[in-house]
Each structure stands twice: as structure tokens, then as C-alpha cells.
Amino acid sequence: MPDQPAHAPYDALLLLSFGGPEGPDDVVPFLENVTRGRGIPRERLKEVGQHYFLFGGVSPINDQNRELLAALRAEFTAHGLDLPVYWGNRNWAPYLTDTLRQLVADGHRRVLTLATSAYASYSGCRQYRENLADALAALEAEGLPLPRVDKLRHYFNHPGFVGPMVEAALAALAGLPADVRDGAQLAFTTHSIPTAAADTSGPAEAHGDGGAYVAQHLDVARTIADAVRKETGVDRPWHLVYQSRSGAPHIPWLEPDICDHLEAVHAEGAPAVVMVPIGFVSDHMEVKYDLDTEATAKAAELGLPVARAATVGADPRFAAAVRELVLERAAAERGARPERCALGALGPSHDLCPVGCCPARAPRPAAAGADSPYA
Numbered sequence: 001m002p003d004q005p006a007h008a009p010y011d012a013l014l015l016l017s018f019g020g021p022e023g024p025d026d027v028v029p030f031l032e033n034v035t036r037g038r039g040i041p042r043e044r045l046k047e048v049g050q051h052y053f054l055f056g057g058v059s060p061i062n063d064q065n066r067e068l069l070a071a072l073r074a075e076f077t078a079h080g081l082d083l084p085v086y087w088g089n090r091n092w093a094p095y096l097t098d099t100l101r102q103l104v105a106d107g108h109r110r111v112l113t114l115a116t117s118a119y120a121s122y123s124g125c126r127q128y129r130e131n132l133a134d135a136l137a138a139l140e141a142e143g144l145p146l147p148r149v150d151k152l153r154h155y156f157n158h159p160g161f162v163g164p165m166v167e168a169a170l171a172a173l174a175g176l177p178a179d180v181r182d183g184a185q186l187a188f189t190t191h192s193i194p195t196a197a198a199d200t201s202g203p204a205e206a207h208g209d210g211g212a213y214v215a216q217h218l219d220v221a222r223t224i225a226d227a228v229r230k231e232t233g234v235d236r237p238w239h240l241v242y243q244s245r246s247g248a249p250h251i252p253w254l255e256p257d258i259c260d261h262l263e264a265v266h267a268e269g270a271p272a273v274v275m276v277p278i279g280f281v282s283d284h285m286e287v288k289y290d291l292d293t294e295a296t297a298k299a300a301e302l303g304l305p306v307a308r309a310a311t312v313g314a315d316p317r318f319a320a321a322v323r324e325l326v327l328e329r330a331a332a333e334r335g336a337r338p339e340r341c342a343l344g345a346l347g348p349s350h351d352l353c354p355v356g357c358c359p360a361r362a363p364r365p366a367a368a369g370a371d372s373p374y375a
């Protein structure tokens, strides 16, 4: 077969994200989209609405995805890769179903998905796969041809994702006052999820007790802490902590919360803390509010110097990693055995989520996995 493009059999890349409000009138309908059927207390919803209103009703996430889109297109063009990139969201325009409809109208039939969530979990993986199944069902009901949809492997441990975070942690350390810098601890943060969801995250057999979500975050945290130690020559304490808890108080979620953690290490005499939000691909509302506003205010109240490391965002190394991951998966789909880059101890994640991976509380169809009802 002469001249197959390097991205064959894929003919489009889909950037799949969360979506966020773009003005005050969007906030309530956005939150209704997010929380439909998910049992979040009203009080919590009012509170989260206030976070958005504090920022003019605008989530930073959409502009960050527009930047990532531009970076991916530039990266593909620079490497002669003629692969169109589309963008669709779970909770706000451009909605996934509209994007998939456009993609099919443009003639594409074999789609590879990049979700803006790097780790295994129901919220970060299977729920996006359910959204893909819902969108395919909508197209099917309209009598449209259905594209085949795959999803890239989890990229939490890819050097193009971890590398920029190492650099960001070092930059944040460098921004602390010199007299507390060497004593500064690292607090790696990610989204809290219910412990029941954490325990069942990832493939049933792969990660043992505690699930893939925590294991993957610990692996990344250790990799970054090691790199920072080598670079600074200081063996500093580090911890994995959580933020953005939302469910009812009687349901256990992953702990400790970043604010409680800051209090605890301050009481133990930590001179400073660098917060490294490894659980988030960009500086969206969880980072801007829960870390930059709430946790930073808590630290000020304690008199504890803190700095926050930047997220990966549209870093060109991340765009290059996505290109590598696309070519890797394309090669694998063609039957080759590509090299698979991964840092840390866990190795590269699976291409195809196995049956029962990150199960939902109430089972629903999910595409782009071994249990997909679609080819």
C-alpha cells in the first residue's frame, strides 16, 4: 500500500473536554448540565456558582482549549501531518454531539479522541466514553453514518506531560523567598473523587487495592519529586492531596483536602509549600478558585508562604506528546508494535479500556472501549 499517511487509519482527532460558562447567563444552565442526575447538594451548587460569578461568569477552560487546539494544529502542520482537529465538550458549547455531526458531514469516519483528563477514573475516562456513546446514539437516530471512535491511552506518565510540570514546580520554587525555598514542601493536588470511585478506577486486575486513580497520581508525584530533588539537590517532603470535593458530607471522598493539609504541615513547622496541580491539564476554575483563591487565602491566614506551579496547558511539549501518541496508536491499529514512552513505575497505559474499567454506579453504554456497543 503506497503512501499511507502516518496517522492512518485515523482521519480526524477529537479534543474532548468538560466545557465551561462564557458569561454570567451561562453559569446556572452550565451547572445544571454538569450535575444532572448526580446528586450534588443544592448548597454546594450555590457555592460553586459563586466561584464562577467571582470571575465574571467566565470559566477559563474554553479559551485554554482554544489555545490547545491551536497548538495541536501548529504541531501537526509543522510535522506534515494532515489530520484535522475538532473540539467538543460534555457540558457546554461546542457540544460533543454537534461536533461529531460536523465531523461526519466533513466525511470523517475514523476518529481518535484526546480527552483533557490524563488519568483513569469514572469522571475522567468512562464518563467521557459514555458521552461519546450518547453522541453516537444521537447520530444513529438521525440516520447519519457512524464514525468509529477510539480514545488515546492515558497520558499521565508521558514525558511530554510530566516534563512541563517538573519545570513548573522548579519555577514555582524559584519564586518563593530565598530563606524558605530549601525547606519548601511539595503538595501535589488533584480532584477529590468518592473513595468508592477511586477504589474501582482502572482495569479490575491492574492496580490492586486503592485503584488506578491514586496509583497513577502517586507515580507522577514521585517522578516529579525525584526530578526536583535532582535539580535542586534538596530532598524535600512531598504529599499527594486533594481538592474540589463536592458530594454530600456523609459520602467518603479522597482526603486530605489541600486546605487541611496546609494547616497540618504549617502546624508541624513547614516553612513553605509549593502546590503542584498534577490532576489538571490546564488552569481552569478548579485551579483558579480552589487553589489560587481559597487555598492561597488559607495559607495567607496561616502566614505560610505558598506558590502554585503552572499546569501543562498548551505547552508545545504537550502538543508534541499528543502527536507522538496519535502516531503510536495509529501504528498499533495498523498492526505494528510502536515504541510507547512512559516515565515512572507503571508503564504505558492500555489503548483500549477493558470491560469493567472505571465502572459507573448505574451501567450505561460507553464507546471507545472493549465493552462499546459500537464497532
Ligand SMILES: CC1=C(CCC(=O)O)c2cc3nc(cc4[nH]c(cc5[nH]c(cc1n2)c(C)c5CCC(=O)O)c(CCC(=O)O)c4C)C(CCC(=O)O)=C3C
Pocket (backbone or CB within 6 Å): 018, 019, 020, 021, 031, 034, 035, 038, 040, 044, 045, 048, 059, 060, 061, 116, 117, 118, 121, 123, 124, 191, 192, 193, 194, 244, 245, 246, 247, 279, 280, 281, 284, 285, 286
Ligand atoms: C476527576 C475530575 C476532574 C478531572 C478530570 C477532568 O478534567 O475531567 C474534573 C474536572 C472538572 N470539573 C469541572 C467542574 C465541575 N465538576 C463538578 C463535579 C464533580 N467533578 C468530579 C470529578 C472531576 N472533575 C466529581 C466526581 C464531581 C461530582 C459530581 C459528579 O460525579 O459528576 C461540578 C459540580 C459542582 C461541584 O463542584 O460540586 C463542576 C462545576 C471542570 C470545569 C472547570 C471550569 O469550568 O473551568 C473540570 C475540568
Ligand SMILES: [Fe+2]
Pocket (backbone or CB within 6 Å): 191
Ligand atoms: Fe469536576
